[in-house]
Amino acid sequence: MLIKDSTSQTSFAQLATTGVVFDIQKFSVNDGPGVRTAVFMKGCQMKCVWCHNPESLSAQKQLAFNADKCVGCRHCEQVCPNNVHSFDAEGNHHVDFEACQTCGQCVDACMQDALKIYGKEMSVEQVFAEVIKDKVYFDKSGGGITLSGGEALKQFEFCLALAKMCKANGVHVCVETNGASKTDHYRTIAPYVDLFLFDYKATGDELHKTLTGMTRRLVDTNLQLLNEINSSVILRCPMIPGYNLSDDHFAAIAQLAKLMTNIQKVEVLPYHNFGKGKASEIGKTYGVDAKMPDDNEVNSWIASIKRYGEINVTLS
Template sequence: MADGLVFNIQRFSIHDGPGIRTTVFLKGCGLRCFWCHNPESLSTLPQVQFFPQKCIGCGKCVEVCPKKAHAIDANGRREFRRELCRHCGRCVDVCYAEALVMTGKHMTVSEVMDEVMKDKLFYDNSGGGVTYSGGEPLLQREFIKELLVESKKNGLNTAVDTAGNVPWEAFEQVLPYVDLFLYDIKVMDPDKHRYATGVNNRQLLVNLQHLASCKANIWIRIPVIPGVNDNVPEMRAIADFVECLSGVEVVELLPFHRLGEGKYESLGMEYKARGYNSPSDEKMQELAEVFEQKNLPVKRG
């Protein structure tokens, strides 16, 4: 069996598909959305996160780091020289204050399923199941296929949360084992999409059309981002596209938030959405009405 790189398993999730679910987050993503609230999902490698406010200055990390990435300067200030770090995890093992945390763990299919199956009773009672998310879960195509096969063997409802920035073959491999696709759309204009995410959106939209033609069940998810798509013309362009697709059960509008800002700091990454504000309830309602006018089921996250 294949193994894969997982950065979180979230139990009792109620926002990633119907019912009570467990969401398994796989590491790695081909997009670079500047507002991403899971920056730890972007890299395809394990990473060390550093939370300086938790550091007690014990110096254990300095002692064990083979690359001297950790140091305490002459003034007693704690330093983490990330350019030297090889993410071996030795510092994490000795950091009792949890100021250093490894994000990303290699897991087998059976290890993941052991966690997922702990809450099967809740899935059965609520119409829930398991959702595979990321990052982009379809980048780990062999691993996620095996997870989905095992999930179906265990009678679970399955969902895949994807941005679609993968070859169509990745969808073909998993299609027989997925009950629901949660499919992200950011913006229709290819240039604006490249500005916002780092890539053109042609492959994403073509894959979505193929998926709809295969009679898949689809929820469209749209993050509402200030300056990118938080206006009626942008939403109308998305609604025009979605209106032509079969199998779309609902459109979800997800308001931008800054809850992931601290994660960027812990990873030594620049947070490019600093200063952006969440859209108001009035704005969210205005955008929802665009889809309601086309008789598309819509809900606000």
């Protein structure tokens, strides 16, 4: 296959941009239309209390330890140059995450797969080479690439170069975003993005700041910009029982969907606690104590939004 960049003149050798990627998930069906390859970038401006990818928050590579897999062989302790791994008299394994320099020696030494490093530096070329392998599936299903995270646009130059490369080669591009990157970044990348999966996390500045660490101001400015330049958006709404649900919230979602002609539909993302185990693996505490909703609750949220008018609302 002939691989082109956006101008068909720049060679891959000139695209030296690299990014820190923590996962590439193929055959994803929950990150935009069709069959997709989701590329998860490290780093995020927000700190959502329910974050389901806590390993994405830091922009740096980081060590993860799965205690359930550890058999206490102490090989990691023997190879680590920074004394990150230690064992107490009862044989309990302690990990000093702060001292880790992510050299990976303990990961190589562990025969139980109990250790891993989240984050790998990759070039645009390397990621694109992975993505383009599945073009036949994208074309058959209406799928493509989804740039996700973390907040993908925190690594803006990388995402811009990758989006340009994908567009030039006929790959549909989605960007999943918290909405809090620089406004200029949205304006610049928009011509190379077919669809933004744009989060709507909470209604009201105070609550938004409490739950995510940032007010709504920049997010609202960026959502408005995408409407002005007519970039397609799916509004993605995480629903966290006991945290962000209220009649005001449902009404605000409905109002946005009715006012902004670029919003194709609203997707409801029911709370799940997948982030809990991952937070523990990287030595962090998990900030939410919410119940996983049942189908009735999820349907009632969808109905609560639809109550305000003819709005396309689906489950993500």
